[in-house]
Amino acid sequence: MxxxxxxxxxxxxxxxxxxxxxxxxxxxxxxxxxxxxxxxxxxxxxxxxxxxYNGAEYVGHLPSIKGYPYVDSLWRVGTVTYDGVTYENIRLLYDLVDDVVVVPHIDSVYRMQLQSIKISRFSIPNHTFVRIVRDTAHNVGLRTGFYDQLYDGRSTVLARRIKTIKTELVQNAVKEEYLSDNFYYIEKNGLFYSVKSKRSVLNLFADQKKALRKYLRENRIKFRQNREQAIVKLAQQYDEATRSL
Incomplete structure (x- = not known):
């Protein structure tokens, strides 16, 4: 009480x-x-x-679609900073198709989506999302939306997580399923750069390319097996190597 x-x-x-x-x-x-x-x-x-709790009702997607549109299939208790106020212990869903944050209404009768423009960040277990607003200087190459902050040091590593709905006709029946994709960005010297392959990351950190190759080899980090982890590790190692520069 x-x-x-x-x-x-x-x-x-x-x-x-x-x-x-x-x-x-x-x-x-x-x-x-x-x-x-x-x-x-x-x-x-x-x-x-x-x-x-002043957003629009969240309608969601058809239940017949295979999979789920969220970053996690279940409600997660997290924190959201909304309109300058931080709310803790809030049940959240993050819809990756529509790029909206969903909460149960205070009376739990229906779900509602928060106004994205008022969200600066939110977190659920294992994820911290920040809202990036596209501009012509600092966020070149980034569209406005929520990005998973994977690493925040001298460099910053972000992941843009999206889902799309694949529709196909199978034996005169419409079949739909969710497809997932992730796009990665590294901030260096105040600008964000899109990275995908090991080469793109090493080229971005060209002044430490040889040392980073050695680091990957000695630590048996396989870029293709876990691209996300490898990108974060390379950014961390680059920051460590250039700390005194």
Missing amino acids: NRIVVLVILIAIFPGSAVFGQKASADSAFREQAVNYAHARYVRSTADQARL
């Missing part, structure tokens, strides 16, 4: 313990002040929640 509500109940039930030895009028005034204070706190609290 809300602590404010508990306080009000206790004051109402045991007025003597709160203002022991005072006159009845003083007791009444004290209880009135406490109730007013609790009411004000409740109004502020619900108003704050209303700032979060």
